Amino acid sequence: YSPVQNVKQSCFLLFLAMFSTFLFHYFISRTDVVSVTPWLAPIVWEGTFNPTLLDAVYYKKNISIAATVFAVGKYVMFLRNFLETLDQHFFAGFRVHVYVFTDQPKEVPKVKMAAGRELIVQPVPSSNRWQEISARRMEIIQKLIEEKIQNKVDYIFCLDVDSKFHDRWGTESLGGLVAVIHPGYYKNDRSKFPYERRTSSRAYVAPDEGDFYYCGGAFGGLIPEVLQLAKTCRKNFEDDAKEGIEAAWQEESHLNRYMWINKPSKVLSPEYLWQDFKQREAEIRTIRFSGVVKNYNDIRPN
Ligand SMILES: CC(=O)N[C@H]1[C@@H](OP(=O)(O)OP(=O)(O)OC[C@H]2O[C@@H](n3ccc(=O)[nH]c3=O)[C@H](O)[C@@H]2O)O[C@H](CO)[C@H](O)[C@@H]1O
Numbered sequence: 001y002s003p004v005q006n007v008k009q010s011c012f013l014l015f016l017a018m019f020s021t022f023l024f025h026y027f028i029s030r031t032d033v034v035s036v037t038p039w040l041a042p043i044v045w046e047g048t049f050n051p052t053l054l055d056a057v058y059y060k061k062n063i064s065i066a067a068t069v070f071a072v073g074k075y076v077m078f079l080r081n082f083l084e085t086l087d088q089h090f091f092a093g094f095r096v097h098v099y100v101f102t103d104q105p106k107e108v109p110k111v112k113m114a115a116g117r118e119l120i121v122q123p124v125p126s127s128n129r130w131q132e133i134s135a136r137r138m139e140i141i142q143k144l145i146e147e148k149i150q151n152k153v154d155y156i157f158c159l160d161v162d163s164k165f166h167d168r169w170g171t172e173s174l175g176g177l178v179a180v181i182h183p184g185y186y187k188n189d190r191s192k193f194p195y196e197r198r199t200s201s202r203a204y205v206a207p208d209e210g211d212f213y214y215c216g217g218a219f220g221g222l223i224p225e226v227l228q229l230a231k232t233c234r235k236n237f238e239d240d241a242k243e244g245i246e247a248a249w250q251e252e253s254h255l256n257r258y259m260w261i262n263k264p265s266k267v268l269s270p271e272y273l274w275q276d277f278k279q280r281e282a283e284i285r286t287i288r289f290s291g292v293v294k295n296y297n298d299i300r301p302n
Pocket residue numbers: 069070071072073074075130133134159160161162215216217218249250251252273291299300301
């Protein structure tokens with residue numbers, strides 16, 4: 001019996017216990033964030049899924065994914081960075097169709113996409129109000145689905161152009177109806193969410209309603225579900241407009257109303273739409289997609 005040996009052994013066992021706890025917490029589960037909603041939809045955070053396993057599941061299904069992005073007026077300047085990083089990180093290895101809607105098709109950079117992926121440029125009218133450019137996306141997404149992609153692709157994601165990818169955005173994000181928690185409000189109580197609060201608007205959310213505050217800058221899901229969302233938000237936005245009402249955050253407000261009534265089947269953490277001006281927080285283990293810093297006065301038409 002050697003006391004030194006004993007101490008060594010205990011130290012080793014203690015180390016082993018600590019290391020496996022670390023492994024478990026770091027790679028298998030997260031205890032620092034909520035990873036399921038009260039209606040049992042997953043909330044996707046780094047460390048809650050196995051990317052290799054998920055990719056294998058979806059390769060077998062031979063899926064394809066559409067992405068939409070709008071670049072009207074000065075926002076065309078964001079396209080290169082957006083498209084180049086998208087090709088690197090967004091569903092790498094899968095079939096992706098990227099639809100760019102712009103008023104200046106000639107200004108779209110010819111970014112070369114990886115094999116099996118394509119870039120499609122579609123002209124749209126310009127506008128002198130940014131609120132209208134942002135909100136009219138719902139109508140254009142509705143038409144794109146109805147007229148072009150209904151029977152061609154399985155999933156769609158609708159994204160803001162003033163942003164870029166930094167890390168994987170892949171099959172873990174797939175679901176029927178998918179929403180992203182807004183990075184500005186994920187630590188707040190619902191009373192702080194900037195929902196539309198006028199009862200006269202069709203985007204109205206009452207003080208005791210609302211689950212999360214979701215981003216207008218990224219949402220998606222299965223084609224029929226996103227079609228339903230786009231149609232509803234478009235109609236409510238237009239019916240409001242006829243009565244002279246514009247919701248606080250345009251289509252983002254209508255999207256939030258829609259997601260309260262029709263719960264998303266998958267919720268993505270703010271890793272899926274961070275903002276570059278914000279300092280990274282401890283629970284954000286990776287930033288996958290984020291909004292770049294911009295000067296609104298320089299780039300918006302009004
Ligand atoms: C990160 C995020 O959730 N952003 C949302 C937020 O503000 P943002 O400040 O991010 O809005 P924004 O200025 O990026 O406008 C939204 C999008 O509309 C397009 N665009 C806008 C103006 C223009 O002149 N040309 C043009 O192409 C472009 O694709 C842009 O990314 O609120 C907006 C509604 O008010 C939208 O819901 C945005 O998606």
